Amino acid sequence: MAHLKLHIPGPVEVSEKTFKAFCSPMIGHRGQGFKDLYAKIQPQLQQLLYTKQLVYLSTSSAWGVMEGAIRNVVQKKVLNCMCGAFSDKWFDVSKKCGKQAEALQVDWGSPIRAEQVDAKLATGQFDALTLIHNETSTGVMSPLVEIAALKKKYPDVTFIVDAVSSMSAVPIKFDELGIDVLLAGTQKAFALPPGTAVFVCSPAALAKAALAKDRGYYFDFVEFQKNAEQSMTPSTPSIGHIFALSSKLDDFFAEGLENRYARHKKTNQLTRDWAAKHGFNLFPEKGFESITLTCISNGARPGGRTVDVAKLQKLTKDQGFLIDGGYGKIKGTTFRISNMGDETEATMNQLFAALDKSMAQL
Numbered sequence: 372m373a374h375l376k377l378h379i380p381g382p383v384e385v386s387e388k389t390f391k392a393f394c395s396p397m398i399g400h401r402g403q404g405f406k407d408l409y410a411k412i413q414p415q416l417q418q419l420l421y422t423k424q425l426v427y428l429s430t431s432s433a434w435g436v437m438e439g440a441i442r443n444v445v446q447k448k449v450l451n452c453m454c455g456a457f458s459d460k461w462f463d464v465s466k467k468c469g470k471q472a473e474a475l476q477v478d479w480g481s482p483i484r485a486e487q488v489d490a491k492l493a494t495g496q497f498d499a500l501t502l503i504h505n506e507t508s509t510g511v512m513s514p515l516v517e518i519a520a521l522k523k524k525y526p527d528v529t530f531i532v533d534a535v536s537s538m539s540a541v542p543i544k545f546d547e548l549g550i551d552v553l554l555a556g557t558q559k560a561f562a563l564p565p566g567t568a569v570f571v572c573s574p575a576a577l578a579k580a581a582l583a584k585d586r587g588y589y590f591d592f593v594e595f596q597k598n599a600e601q602s603m604t605p606s607t608p609s610i611g612h613i614f615a616l617s618s619k620l621d622d623f624f625a626e627g628l629e630n631r632y633a634r635h636k637k638t639n640q641l642t643r644d645w646a647a648k649h650g651f652n653l654f655p656e657k658g659f660e661s662i663t664l665t666c667i668s669n670g671a672r673p674g675g676r677t678v679d680v681a682k683l684q685k686l687t688k689d690q691g692f693l694i695d696g697g698y699g700k701i702k703g704t705t706f707r708i709s710n711m712g713d714e715t716e717a718t719m720n721q722l723f724a725a726l727d728k729s730m731a732q733l
């Protein structure tokens with residue numbers, strides 16, 4: 372089968388080096404080899420997340436930890452900040468976990484604003500909130516620093532943050548932000564195969580989890596901490612992923628984190644330029660566009676060009692590149708192009724050349 376290069380916002384393209392590491396010979400998860408592997412990547416993960424806390428490895432997709440967070444640290448009532456498909460879904464998950472939950476819903480394309488969160492928390496009803504930093508369905512990045520600043524005003528509210536499609540592409544300083552749970556799946560900006568998530572908890576979140584009698588088994592945060600202290604995971608992890616993560620973290624630090632952030636900014640700007648060149652508008656509210664993917668309006672916003680997205684996708688696919696045709700209720704009225712992971716100016720330009728050719732054939 373001819374290789375189809377992924378420019379959908381997850382899973383993204385995985386490098387040969389990463390795959391090679393993924394296929395390392397298997398080792399036992401309770402042996403010294405595994406402990407050494409985890410102990411080697413722990414400081415790299417801590418540096419990546421700007422934290423002194425232990426970073427945990429979960430063999431699950433991101434949703435496992437997202438649900439786990441609800442079960443571990445929501446006691447009274449959770450405020451689910453909702454601005455797109457993933458963040459909206461988190462509200463359903465809260466209810467399915469039997470928690471009291473309230474929606475802070477904004478229109479798709481808008482970010483969550485600190486003032487809105489402040490007004491809700493001021494009611495005193497909530498002991499936790501969920502926030503998605505980079506809402507992948509709409510291509511919107513909410514102002515995490517401003518929202519996290521509210522933690523000072525509401526120290527007893529547990530802040531749970533999904534950075535699934537932004538972690539490693541933008542700096543997220545866990546300790547400095549003062550948030551409580553931060554998580555990501557590795558098939559997005561990390562550019563690993565899907566199947567693993569990384570997360571970190573504040574001491575306060577762990578103390579709260581310890582009091583939650585029905586926090587479950589597989590995603591018991593207290594067990595993750597206990598095991599991480601021994602450089603282990605609670606159950607048998609996907610060891611291949613951890614070899615791959617180790618290889619990837621070496622790549623991150625060889626490039627340098629600042630360079631990595633700058634590269635994502637640059638490749639994202641190129642995508643926005645491509646859209647503008649062809650007369651498209653962007654879907655997100657101005658100033659809140661993601662820098663790991665671009666959600667392009669195809670009629671969802673007034674003005675701007677519209678095309679047959681399915682046809683554009685097909686023509687581009689025939690040239691070996693897969694772009695996304697829009698998610699959920701904005702499927703077709705938007706389409707998305709990812710620049711996360713290993714993409715460079717050169718690789719993005721290959722995609723744009725293919726897209727230009729497709730556009731000429733529409």
Ligand SMILES: *Cc1c(COP(=O)(O)O)cnc(C)c1O
Nearest residue numbers: 432433434457505507535536556
């Ligand atoms: C992809 C994504 C998820 C879901 O991740 P899974 O790996 O499918 O569980 C959650 N949140 C955001 C922001 C995402 O982009």
